[in-house]
Amino acid sequence: MIRDLILKNRSYRRFYQDAIIDRSTLTELVDLARLSPSARNAQPLKYFLSSDSATNALIFPHLSWAGYLTDWDGPEEGERPSAYIIVLNDNTIASNYFCDEGIASQSILLGAVEKGLGGCIVASVKRNELQQALNLPTQYAIVHVIALGKPKEEVVLETIHGNDVKYWRDRDQKHHVPKRSLNEIIVL
């Protein structure tokens, strides 16, 4: 059931860093994005894959994690992602990718969950620095980064109170995420 996959697909930010993800797994995930809808069928998105510790170490310093956890600087060594898929826009194809990046990233994440993995879309990225660190040609614009790994944290959904959308972590490092109700999001 797709609902089970969607429920399991929480935004995970701590991982068993030594659980290696091989490149062929990343390729299979990108293939899910490839087969997903694209506005005007333009398919301008491209993908940079990283599954080795050296490249991972080039990427990690340019990401910011979990804006609401102000006393947490992101996962420590040992709990960092073991792979990344960097979503790029190929400017030579189109300047506007509409909502392709959301569609593609959801396909990738659902595929990852099915494989017992998990991840997080990181949109707070020092794009210029990352572009330089990876020697990415200017033809490619970094859209966002999907961090992937074997999740090392539990994430639970909570009822929202008012408009307080801030997630929090409890003493046991369990991550709580308030979600709006169906009633609230269905206008008519």
Place this chain on the structure above:
Amino acid sequence: MIRDLILKNRSYRRFYQDAIIDRSTLTELVDLARLSPSARNAQPLKYFLSSDSATNALIFPHLSWAGYLTDWDGPEEGERPSAYIIVLNDNTIASNYFCDEGIASQSILLGAVEKGLGGCIVASVKRNELQQALNLPTQYAIVHVIALGKPKEEVVLETIHGNDVKYWRDRDQKHHVPKRSLNEIIVL
């Protein structure tokens, strides 16, 4: 397998219009969107559901279909969507929904496919006219419209030649969609 669902999830534009989709089905699909990731967990997206023929008839005239099929004005009476989910941004929550609409719409469409339905994200929408036709308060901005129904057409994927991304329909009304190869979209 998520890959099977993603493969079946083609953009369908002709439907068995009299195959009714009840409101509870649409609600279940929106619940999949609700449980999907949202940037900064802001969850600004809301949903307008239509599954009755009167409301459907208010929506249809404001949509444009299949830009590359220049000799086709969209589905004829009898082949039109039997339901719609209109994705809205609630401006009182946030002005920027990042890639939430792509994530949410992919969840909705994969859920639809699992139920034997199918659909198409329609982004070419006369937004002002649709907003007026539905008496939608200005608090809500129309992001795009997801047309849903029981598909009445076959869609096949094709190898792309060069950069020719235009889909086409053959004499048997089969719809062909060229897709870039994995090799082309993986930069490194």
